Each structure stands twice: as structure tokens, then as C-alpha cells.
Amino acid sequence: MRQTRISKRYAKALFDMAIEMKMLDQTTKDMELVISVCRENKNFRLLLKSPIINSKRKTAIIKALFEKHLQKISLHFLLIITNKRREAYLESIAKEFINLFKEYKNITTTFLKTAVKIDDDIRKKILDIMKQQTGGEIELIEEIKKELLGGFVLNYGDKKYDASIQKQIEDLKKEFEINLYEKGF
Numbered sequence: 001m002r003q004t005r006i007s008k009r010y011a012k013a014l015f016d017m018a019i020e021m022k023m024l025d026q027t028t029k030d031m032e033l034v035i036s037v038c039r040e041n042k043n044f045r046l047l048l049k050s051p052i053i054n055s056k057r058k059t060a061i062i063k064a065l066f067e068k069h070l071q072k073i074s075l076h077f078l079l080i081i082t083n084k085r086r087e088a089y090l091e092s093i094a095k096e097f098i099n100l101f102k103e104y105k106n107i108t109t110t111f112l113k114t115a116v117k118i119d120d121d122i123r124k125k126i127l128d129i130m131k132q133q134t135g136g137e138i139e140l141i142e143e144i145k146k147e148l149l150g151g152f153v154l155n156y157g158d159k160k161y162d163a164s165i166q167k168q169i170e171d172l173k174k175e176f177e178i179n180l181y182e183k184g185f
Contacts, residue, residue, distance in 0.1 A: 007089050011096035014077050015104075023073055028101045030074035031094040037065070038091035049088045058082050106136030110156040115148040115164070130156065 018027035038045055047053060047061065059082045066075055081087055102109065110130055112118075118126075123140065130138045134156070145153075149165035 003089060003092060006086060007092040007096045010081065010086065010089070010093045011100055014074075014093075014097055015100045017073065017077075019104075021073060023071060024101065024104075026071050027074055028098065030070045031097045031101075033069060034066075034074075034078070034094040035091060035098070038094070045091070048090055055082055055085060055087075058087055062087075102139070106134075107139050108134045108136055108156050109139045109141065110154065111141050111143065113143045113145045113148060113153040113155075113164075115144070115146060115150050115152075117144060118142070118152075126154075 014027065014031075015024075018024045038048075044065075047058065059079055062078050062082055063075070066078060070078070078090065081090060081093065086093075101107075108130070112126065123142075127138050127140060130140075147166060149169075151164035151167075153164050153167075154161045
């Protein structure tokens with residue numbers, strides 16, 4: 001709970017500053033870079049969470065890593081977080097920033113799981129239907145799950161539409177488990 005509250009507050013502060021300075025798109029790209037560095041580098045994540053390494057050392061490492069790749073606003077923000085000893089929350093702050101950006105731009109992240117790769121026509125139809133449903137832009141994240149056997153599972157927001165063969169088989173199993181025969185005597 002505490003991590004979420006801290007992450008949201010810092011992300012909101014950076015988001016408001018990026019809007020004020022008209023650097024929202026660049027700052028969003030910077031936060032995506034921070035997320036990818038955190039995801040791909042376990043040692044960097046451990047460094048950020050380590051209480052043994054002091055803030056000056058962490059500041060120097062963050063500067064060396066990001067100075068040439070981030071806008072000034074983003075770099076200064078990372079340094080402020082480090083000076084405030086909130087660097088352990090860096091990845092979650094960046095994720096919250098991306099969530100704020102998507103909400104601001106009315107972008108809905110939609111997850112599509114299928115048994116096989118879909119073609120462009122089906123993808124376009126799904127995107128059109130989702131745009132009508134949400135009234136905004138759609139970010140479609142596709143995943144292939146062989147265990148679905150066929151069909152698809154679509155998730156967005158708190159909604160889920162499961163039209164997979166696996167789900168139909170599970171429903172049939174539940175129906176067959178019900179004993180319709182009742183002893184009449």
C-alpha cells in the first residue's frame with residue numbers, strides 16, 4: 001500500500017511538471033527507458049534497493065547510466081528521487097507515470113491471448129471494435145497461448161471476454177458433473 005501511494009505521488013508530480021514544460025512525450029519515452037533498464041538489469045534493481053550503498057554512489061551511477069539518454073527534466077527527477085532515498089520505488093514510479101500518460105491520452109491497454117498468431121484483418125477488426133467500446137485509442141498486446149486450443153481471450157480494464165475452446169471444454173465438464181438422474185422411488 002505504501003509503495004503504491006509513494007509511486008503515484010512522485011509520478012503525478014513528474015507528470016504535472018512534464019505537462020507544464022510541454023515535454024510529456026519525451027518524458028514518457030524516458031520513463032519507458034527507465035522501466036526497460038530496471039526490467040532487464042537485475043543488478044541495477046538490487047543496487048536501487050540496497051541500503052548499504054549510499055545515495056552519493058547511487059546518484060553517480062544513475063548519472064553515468066542515464067545522462068546521455070534522458071531529457072534534463074527526467075534526469076533531475078531521478079536524482080531528486082535518489083536524494084530523497086526513494087530510489088527503490090523508481091520502477092514503480094515510472095510505471096505509474098506511464099499509466100497517467102495513457103489515462104491522459106485516453107489509451108486503453110488491451111491484452112489478446114490466442115492459440116495461434118492472428119492476421120492483420122482480424123487485428124484490425126478487433127481494434128475497431130475496441131475503439132468503439134472505449135471511445136479512445138487501443139494499445140493491443142498479443143500473446144500466443146497454445147493451451148487455449150482455439151478462440152481467444154480478451155482483457156481490458158476490469159473486463160474479460162473468454163471465447164476460447166479451453167473455456168468451452170471446462171464449461172462442458174461442469175455441466176456433466178451435475179447428476180440429472182434423481183432416484184424416483
